[in-house]
Amino acid sequence: MKALVVGCGRVGSALARRLHAAGWEVSVLDENEEALTRLGESWPGTFLVGHAMDTDALEEAGIADADTVIVATDGDNTNIVVAQIATRQYEIPAVAVRILDPARAEFYSGRGFHVVSPTKTAIESLAGWALDGTGA
Amino acid sequence: MFVIVVGGGKVGTSLARTLLDMRHELVIVEQNRRRFEGLEEEFGHRATLGDATEMRVLEQAGVERPPDILLAVTGDDEDNIVICQLARERYEVPKVIARVNDPRNQYIFDLLDIGPTVSATSMVLALIQHEVPEHELVQLLEVRKENLEIVEVEIAPGAAAAGKRIEQLQLPGTARLISVMRDGKAEIAVGGTELRGGDQVLAILEPGREDELRRLLLAEKRR
Numbered sequence: 001m002k003a004l005v006v007g008c009g010r011v012g013s014a015l016a017r018r019l020h021a022a023g024w025e026v027s028v029l030d031e032n033e034e035a036l037t038r039l040g041e042s043w044p045g046t047f048l049v050g051h052a053m054d055t056d057a058l059e060e061a062g063i064a065d066a067d068t069v070i071v072a073t074d075g076d077n078t079n080i081v082v083a084q085i086a087t088r089q090y091e092i093p094a095v096a097v098r099i100l101d102p103a104r105a106e107f108y109s110g111r112g113f114h115v116v117s118p119t120k121t122a123i124e125s126l127a128g129w130a131l132d133g134t135g136a
Numbered sequence: 137m138f139v140i141v142v143g144g145g146k147v148g149t150s151l152a153r154t155l156l157d158m159r160h161e162l163v164i165v166e167q168n169r170r171r172f173e174g175l176e177e178e179f180g181h182r183a184t185l186g187d188a189t190e191m192r193v194l195e196q197a198g199v200e201r202p203p204d205i206l207l208a209v210t211g212d213d214e215d216n217i218v219i220c221q222l223a224r225e226r227y228e229v230p231k232v233i234a235r236v237n238d239p240r241n242q243y244i245f246d247l248l249d250i251g252p253t254v255s256a257t258s259m260v261l262a263l264i265q266h267e268v269p270e271h272e273l274v275q276l277l278e279v280r281k282e283n284l285e286i287v288e289v290e291i292a293p294g295a296a297a298a299g300k301r302i303e304q305l306q307l308p309g310t311a312r313l314i315s316v317m318r319d320g321k322a323e324i325a326v327g328g329t330e331l332r333g334g335d336q337v338l339a340i341l342e343p344g345r346e347d348e349l350r351r352l353l354l355a356e357k358r359r
Binding site for chain 1: 212217
């Protein structure tokens with residue numbers, strides 16, 4: 001399986017390492033060169049410096065023949081746009097995107113890509129914890 | 137009309153000023169507090185502070201009414217895209233106009249069917265082309281939805297078309313000549329119009345067929 005991970009922050013880098021450990025061919029794109037250090041000392045996969053919305057960078061990172069694209073930069077709107085490019089322009093069957101804002105996460109779900117909202121998950125988990133009586 | 141302008145930089149501010157002069161109802165949204173304070177001084181309660189990609193900010197600006205037009209003219213293309221998608225799909229704003237900052241992103245706006253779009257960079261480039269004679273075929277207007285474009289060509293003196301009537305030309309595909317300008321006077325192009333070298337011709341055609349048109353109107357006549 002070939003995966004492209006766009007955004008190499010805490011989430012993107014850990015995910016890239018997990019997928020690589022599971023035997024996937026992983027390519028990572030981040031606009032910041034120093035993000036490479038998050039991937040550990042000798043990252044055997046591809047790492048590319050470039051902006052997520054730059055088609056040349058996406059193609060160089062191998063978007064055209066990726067099986068899976070995961071978009072997790074620190075910008076919600078960048079992520080939303082890149083997920084739509086991957087789904088509609090490159091017709092990648094499996095695209096997942098991180099959207100922090102729960103409202104935008106809800107609006108953009110059901111459009112052919114998987115939406116993950118850590119903020120929403122945290123709210124639900126914390127509310128559940130408090131209301132279950134554990135927090136009372 | 138009720139217009140929401142998103143982005144209070146130079147573009148948004150002058151738009152807001154002009155629209156107010158034209159007596160339209162207006163709200164301008166800006167996320168940068170310092171810029172917002174300047175806007176508030178000029179536009180009073182018509183200025184709204186916040187990130188318009190957040191729905192509650194759009195709602196504060198009155199997007200639920202909805203406005204007749206929303207203009208997304210921030211300096212970030214990804215923001216303009218999201219603002220337009222929210223406005224159109226969630227709040228049913230009938231018309232959105234987006235600014236494209238980086239012309240390389242134009243294809244994304246097209247891909248997501250966001251438009252019409254305006255790009256200062258592309259317009260300036262087109263104007264430069266107009267001034268530079270080596271670009272003999274100048275694109276004047278793209279009618280995206282209809283998949284047509286209007287171009288301007290100056291007939292080269294030795295071109296295959298020079299000396300011929302328009303009805304004798306094999307124009308590419310469904311291309312048509314619109315007008316012929318000669319000695320500063322323009323006339324509607326009809327079948328019997330005879331073309332001469334130096335004529336400036338407006339043509340409408342499907343994008344991608346410029347080369348065929350160029351060969352016909354510009355290429356040297358075979359001897």
